[in-house]
Amino acid sequence: MPSSDALLDAAAGLLARRPAASMAEVAAAADISRATLFRRFPSRGALVEELSRRAVQAYTAAVDAARPEEGDAVGALRRLLAELARLSPGYGLLALQPIDELVEADLLALATAADDRVRRLVHRGQEAGEFRVDVPAEWVVASVTWLVVAGADGVRLGRLASRDVGRLLSTTVLDGLRRREGEAIAGSG
Amino acid sequence: MPSSDALLDAAAGLLARRPAASMAEVAAAADISRATLFRRFPSRGALVEELSRRAVQAYTAAVDAARPEEGDAVGALRRLLAELARLSPGYGLLALQPIDELVEADLLALATAADDRVRRLVHRGQEAGEFRVDVPAEWVVASVTWLVVAGADGVRLGRLASRDVGRLLSTTVLDGLRRREGEAIAGSG
DNA sequence: ATCGTGTGAGACGCAAAAGTATCAACACTG
């Protein structure tokens, strides 16, 4: 009898890999019977909604924990990446992939609000001269999101050590964004 | 009556967002009737196989065009990123997401071979002293793959200009990988 | 005008999956 957390973790892991998996497969992955699965979640939609909710909450919690408004922008971004790397192995943000239009409006608003805090962090760093100004904040949000997915995927496939992901995330994101003294900024050619 | 290309583009766009979409939805997205869709592809499996084939071939063609074995590693990687950025808007590699075990073995082999060429390019750059050695080639492959997805997604959502994607890809990947003279390499802390 | 081709609309059978209901087994509690 796995706890509700273990059930959701197993379901997230399976559905991230195979979004079309049936409720029977989900139940098998969680080591419970199909009947019990339907007792906990009255429908498939309710299950994926709960999964989306957890993913968005984990993302929001990571942004909260990073305190993106405090200190210098480089340090704040580094804290954020560390938080995001922490939650990626296991089930991570993979459930965020199909977060297009189907999810509940309040969840979308939560995710958007967290994205906005990251955007403001980038703008703050640009105004302070820490970040290059020819990299749009939107690209930072998008690349961070998908690089977290890249890390989780690499770990899942056994091609990346999970303890390395945080460092690699920081390297890739920060080195492409940080502005160095005396370095010319390339134009858009 | 959309051409076969237009049909496949529409199908790829939909299935990348919603891998569980039904054939009826695919037909609607391509603006043809369900009957016609089945006339062109005898089964759903045949459709997704064709989609996977196209995606893998586009990826392989991009690697070919970049000539990763020629010239210095930085330039070669820059060429590769430019090629990948070119194919991303439209439908890109999104169809590669569910390339886990379901696809045909020959396609998987093709994709793996192209990945290997990229890995060798990274190793070559590391041995030549152009790239830092504390970033595993596996991370480069994974991050490039998903950053291409990030670019395509940003363009699709209207948040990124497609002509900027190539430059941003280069900035993010190369600045995190290139080794600079006189710069200390951070340990894994 | 008529033939051939491709298309959309719709109905059909079939299988798989969703969701519901029942029952027996087991654990925990007093």
Add this chain to the structure above:
DNA sequence: CAGTGTTGATACTTTTGCGTCTCACACGAT
């Protein structure tokens, strides 16, 4: 022991999607 509650197994109905088929219509070529 009696009572309560959760689970698994199983059978069942309903829904959904796949794949096939037929038919009518539009179109171009002859």
